[in-house]
Amino acid sequence: MPPNRKPTLVSNFLSVVRPNSNNNKLAPPSRYSKTFSASSTALTSTSLxxxxxxxxxxxxxxxxxxxxxxxxxxAHVVVNYVNDSQAADDVVQSIRAQGKGGAIAVKANVGTLEGGQYLLDEAVKAFGRLDILVLNAGVMGSKTISEIDETFYDSHFDTNVKAPLFMAKAAAALIPSPGGRIIFMSSSFTSASAVPANALVYSATKGAIEQISRVLARDLGARGITVNTVSPGAVDTALFREGKSTGVIDFIAKSNPAKRLGEPEDIAPVIAFLASAAAQWVNGQNIRVNGASAV
Known part of the structure; x- marks a missing residue:
């Protein structure tokens, strides 16, 4: 090999797993004899x-x-909101300012089937297609078994389970095969060693989402559409802080090995990876992004 030429990423890897009898060095098997590049779109690209x-x-x-x-x-991004149009516009302007992807803001209550369908329709109207659906919206109420009622239960399951499921169904008819991506959001509560009693209904909805994602991955995976779940731990947001005392928040933060809460910016890169071509072989997975927190 010429001194200025670096071996490719795949060749480097394969060179340590298969021997070559001619020079007593390790080399790739014949089925991988064609030259691969670390910039291969199909294998390594995270560009959207x-x-x-x-x-x-x-x-x-x-x-x-x-x-x-x-x-x-x-990516061209459809920013969804219900009430705060200014906050949505700020996100849109931030995306446009990057000079890479376009963005629009769409008001829609995705806790309803009609709102979810409207959001998808607006995406196709604006950009002509849909490739990636991230089902991030949800509600997180806090009530124990003695406090919950049917209205509380229904509002959580309608918003956190029913609406995302039917939005995924509608999106599956629009997303290209292969290459489409559907990403659900769950919570590390579903596997935490300590779960507060008032997280009963919320945790139940997220457990349902994990099972929906797992089964859909088998169904839509046959069309080359991946379906995965990301389960954040405690993330420092207004929704997380709502109804919690400073003492409770400090306890949760200190339970993490890093002694802090997660930040939204800790979660977003994992979503971007799952949405990319580099994650084409990641399907049906639940990725817990929680800094190894036990809570």
Whole structure:
């Protein structure tokens, strides 16, 4: 090999797993004899240039961080909001200012089937296609078994389970095969060693989402559409802080090995990876992004 030429990424890897009898060095098997490059779009690219992404609940917090990160990777992003149009417009302007992907803001209550369908329709109307659906919107109420009623239960399951499921169903008819991406959001509560009693209904909805994602991955995976779940731990957002004392928040932060809460920017890059071509072989997975927290 010429002294100035570096071996490719795949060749480097394969060179340590298969012997070559001619020079007593390790070399790739014949089926991998063609030259691969570390810049191969199919295998290593995290670029989202030209892709269209819908991110529900993306005017603030984790959703806003996801929308901005997808835009940074080149995607055209549909920023969804319900009430705060100014916050949504700020996210849109931030994405446009990056000069890579376009963005629009769409008001839609994605806790309803009609709102979810409207958001998808607006995405296709604006950008002509849909490639990525990130189902981030949700509600997180806190009530114990003695406090919950049917209205509380229904509102959580309608918003956190029913609406995302039917939005995924509608999106599956629009997303290209292969290459489409559907990403659900769950919570590390579903596997935490300590779960507060008032997280009963919320945790139940996220457990349902994990099972929906797992099964859909088998169904839509046959068409080359990946379906994955990202489960953040405690993330420092207004929704997380709501109803919690400073003492409780400090306890949760200190339970993490890093002695802090997560930030929305800790979650967004994982979503961007799952949305990219580099994650084409990641399907049906639940990725817990929690800094190894036990809570």
């Amino acid at each position: 240039l030209g892709k269209v992404a819908v991110v529900t609940g993306s005017s603030r917090s984790i959703g806003a961080a996801i929308a901005k990160t997808l835009g940074e990777h080149g």
